[in-house]
Amino acid sequence: MTTLKLHNTKTRKREVFTPIDPNNVRMYVCGPTVYDRAHLGNARPVIVFDVLYRLLRHVYGADHVTYVRNFTDIDDKINARSAQSGRPIGQITDETTQWFLDDMAAVGALEPDHMPRATQYVPQMIAMIEDLIAKGHAYAAEGHVLFAVDSYKAYGALSGRSVDDMIAGARVEVAPYKRNPMDFVLWKPSDADTPGWDSPWGRGRPGWHIECSAMAFDLLGPHFDIHGGGNDLMFPHHENEIAQSCCAHPASGFADVWLHNEMLQVEGKKMSKSLGNFFTVRDLLDQGVPGEVIRFVMLSTHYRKPMDWTQSKREEAEKTLRKWYALAITQDAGAPDDVLIGLLADDLNTAGAITHLHKLAGAGDAAGLRAGLRMLGMMGDLMPEWAAQAAFDLTDYEAFLSDARVTAMETKDFSHVDRIKAMLTHAGVQVKMSKDGVILTPTADFDADKLEVL
RNA sequence: GGCGAGUUGGCGGAGUGGUUACGCAGCGGAUUGCAAAUCCGUGUACAGGAGUUCGAUUCUCCUACUCGCCUCCA
Structure with missing residues (x-):
């Protein structure tokens, strides 16, 4: 069996992965x-963990992996969006959830086995909060319930911070009802205009962190293998999840392995609305960037390194995929080879895997290339339309150019041929002329409108 | 200030205690009416300093710089 190694944030080491239950x-x-x-940065963890999901399924069998990814549909940002737009919350969350699923499918992500929504797990959250209060790890105050960080000695272990350091950092919300400034909210009261659920502490709504703890417990139990997310979630979200879950289920240990992907940048800078380089996955798709190109670019950088989205990477990825698909389509996929699996098993070396695909392509191994592409979640059973050679019927132009060329061969006057060629090139058509004839291929810049001058 | 990640050739990006990936671009050649495409060949790198070592880009320490988090942002 393949030995899987993963970099565990908890220990800051690359460790051999041993499942609790294979x-x-x-x-x-x-x-x-x-x-x-979803903005482009949101797509990174989805794609990274999708590769891990595929790898786990490959190693342990598709029926022996359970992947859970939640939807947070209780959140003050949602409430704010509703208040500002006047649209019902349910309408916003339903619509946005479907957008997310559509966009992530477009970048080749498989759907997880379970996609729980926070709104469906409020009773479990309340039960967990009650349990934490009963065990002395949480307290109710003024309609809120707060987690007492002093009650959990290991608080801060994941992110390497001590409670004292964090208080020294001083940017914590101080509230009169908090025993310790670092205590965080498990439950908070809702006014009449805010969504709320009845609870032992009055009508209110859960805090963000307890949502994940409750859903993970309900679907995966108190002790499971891997917990992932962006590294910006490490603190406070994941730290708080650990505190809640480990205190509610002291003997369990929660997640064995913590995986965090690095952030995404755009042309060397953090993506932000103020810098004007903010865009969504849908924006790219609408611009005609194929989802597989987005995926390819994402996978070309190791998940624990900052990844820079640039125009040149996008173009290079598209060029490479076109070339690979043309070769891979000629044969059915075999099983992915051991070298490729070995690379992925080594802490998800997707960049190394892509290099390996370059080698397979260079060796003309169509079946191996296709299997590798499939393993990485690219290229399904059919040639993607965007990469197909004949996206536009150029046969008339081929005949036209070919005739002109035959004439030119006799007259030795190639000026007419050169003019036609220049126009085609200008329209984004690749012109290949050889002894065998003329072949026209549309490139990424193909623009049919520019052909009309002919 | 605290915590963490990183710094590899023109660009992107792996990896390794000794033999200098890979892709793109470049250069040379084959081919071509000219090109393109293709094929063949080819140059350039491990932030700086100290240490460990027979030997370090790879291990340890220090410095510099970059980035992220410390505010319910993936």
Whole structure:
């Protein structure tokens, strides 16, 4: 069996992965808060953990992996969006959830086995909060319930911070009802205009962190294998999840392995609305960037390194995929080879895997290339339309150019041929002329309108 | 200030205690009416300093720089 190694944030080491139960390898990844389109950065963890999901299924069997990714549909950002737009919350979250699923499918992500929504797990959250209060790890105050960080000695272990350091950092919300400034909210009261559920502490809504703890517990149990997410979630979200779950289920240990992907940048800078380089996955798709190109670019950088989205990477990825698909389509996929699996098993070396695909392509191994592409979640059973050679019927132009060329061969006057060629090139058509004839291929820049001058 | 990640050739990006990936671009050649495409060949790198070692880009320490988090942002 393949030995899987993963970099565990908890220990800051690359460790051999040993599943708790090889017949049911369990993974939880923090999903989106559904209030708007997913931006490109949101796609990174989805794609990274999708590769891990595929790898786990490959190693342990498709029926022996349980992957959970939640939808956070209770959140003050959603409430704010509703108040501002006047639209009902349910409408916003339903719509946004579907957008997310559509966009992630477009970048080749498989759907997880379970996609729980926070709104469906409020009773479990309340039960967990009650349990934490009963065990002395939480307290109710002024309609809130707060987690007492002093009650959990290991608080801060994941992110390497001590409570004292964090208080020294001083940017914590101080509230009169908090015993310790670092205590965080498990439950908070809702006014009449805010969504709320009845609870022992009055009508209110859960805090963000308890949502994930409760859903993970309900679907995966108190002790499971892998918990993933972006490294910006490490603190406070994941730290708080650990505190809640470990205190509610002291003997369990929660997740064995913590995986965090690095952030995404755009042309060397953090993506932000103020810099004007903010865009969504849908924006790219609408611009005609194929989902597989997005996926390819994402996978070309190791998940624990900052990944820079640039125009040149996008173009290079598209060029490479076109070339590979043309070769891979000629044969059915075999099984992915051991070298490729070995690379992925080594802490998800997707960049190394792509290099390996370059080698397979260079060797003309169509079946191997196709299997490798499939393993990485690219190229299904059919040639993707965007990469197909004949996206536009150029046969008339081929005949036209070919005739002109035959004439030119006799007259030795190639000026007419050169003019036609220049126009075709200008329209984004690749012109290949050889002894065998003329072949026209549309490129990424193909623009049919520019052909009309002919 | 605290915590963490990173710094590899023109660009992107792996990896390794000794033999200098890979892709793109470049250069040379084959081919071509000219090109393109293709094929063949080819140059350039491990932030700086100290240490460990027979030997370090790879291990340890220090410095510099970059980035992220410390505010319910993946």
